[in-house]
């Protein structure tokens with residue numbers, strides 16, 4: 001195939017086949033999401049593997065996910081947890097949470113994952129008020145307009161040296177001087193935050209590229 005015809009999808013097919021082939025549990029999770037009529041807005045297998053490796057490299061024992069959907073990214077993340085580790089995943093839609101719980105149970109992750117249903121902003125406030133133990137890693141992947149609010153709350157729930165990841169952070173608005181968007185504001189917030197060191201990793205999608213913004217929490 002001439003170079004000019006290669007697309008980001010072609011590259012992602014190679015990366016996925018080589019480094020992130022799905023096992024039966026992940027394939028079934030996607031199939032159950034489809035039959036449950038959940039939107040196809042989960043991370044790709046290659047990004048799931050990236051999340052899995054970041055959690056492993058960081059030695060994460062407690063992970064917070066904001067935006068469960070059908071438990072696809074949750075499966076990649078929870079599989080990186082050691083014995084006794086915990087993924088707390090926040091989801092607004094009870095149907096999504098139900099599909100996710102069944103998928104995570106089928107994947108043998110019942111003991112490692114807890115889904116909390118409700119608006120993430122309220123759940124996060126309650127977690128702070130209740131003195132929730134701190135997390136090693138936070139993955140933000142819910143409604144984009146909520147990202148800056150979730151960042152503010154997640155920051156207080158993240159341990160010193162912990163990671164905060166934001167998904168879908170290369171929106172078209174980055175090319176505009178006048179337009180903004182939730183994830184553009186999120187990038188600006190983490191890039192200028194005095195106690196976060198951040199960068200953005202481009203992520204291949206079937207159509208074009210997207211971004212995963214990575215931040216590490218440094219001393220107050």
Ligand SMILES: C[S@@+](CC[C@H](N)C(=O)[O-])C[C@H]1O[C@@H](n2cnc3c(N)ncnc32)[C@H](O)[C@@H]1O
Nearest residue numbers: 042043067069072073091092119120141142143
């Ligand atoms: C992009 S999907 C998450 C995909 C998932 N992380 C994955 O890759 O498998 C976003 C999810 O966030 C949920 N969501 C939207 N608004 C929310 C809110 N205010 N609080 C909590 N969850 C919300 C949606 O219902 C949806 O399931």
